[in-house]
Amino acid sequence: MTVTSPEPFRIPGYDFAAPTEREATASLARVFGAERGAAVWSKACADAGVAEGRVTSDDIGRVADALAREGGACAAVGRSIHIRMRTHQRLAAKRAELQPRGMA
């Protein structure tokens, strides 16, 4: 499987980017080993109705939900992905709130 993604937006100050498919599969490999980790990700993508290898930032939450439904350590990995997503979203919103009106 080849996973490609554009350079993600990193929150200034926090130097933090939203989780990607590449990071999620790496996380699963660290927990379960490469082979089982890849199988877990494939199943979660299928269960979420998302195309493996082309998981976007909009889709990754659904895959994390699918991991959560698996229970056990899969659920913990799914929870990690959700927390990282929410942190990125909240800090991006916080940064936008601090931007003067009219600025991009």
Added chain:
Amino acid sequence: MTAPADPLHDAARLAEIAELGLLTDSADPILADIATRAATALGLPVSLVSVVLDEALHVAAAHGIEPLWLNETLGHPVEWSFCARSVHTREAYVVENARHDPEHRANPLVTEDGVRCYAGVPLISSRGFVLGNLCVVGLEARTFTTGEIEQLRTLADEAVARIEARRPV
């Protein structure tokens, strides 16, 4: 499968966290009360019952986070976590002035959010897994006495008893 060298990524530890029902967004009122007692006892604004996952810290219960973005995310990336240390050491961890701490002075929780002091005691399950910490956090540098760490440890024991009571039979 053998357990990975880094206990952060140990599948058995993560499965234990899931089995103990520590992955939900709904705070356990008894754990929240323990966090409040920890913050009050040590005179600090924030206390967490934290759960250290593979790539994130999850807040199982808290005191004093209502004004913070943490209240909305109920967690943050594990690489910013002071609590992750105890997963490796299984010991209490204290940072008295994070601005001068080589490990944390570049941590965004310090540089962006103003965290200055931290003391945490690990929550260790009956099966021997470090689940997370009972910790206190402050915005000013301070020292922690041995007695204060013991107070945290007593409350952490209470938290573990509460968590273990939820284990499926």
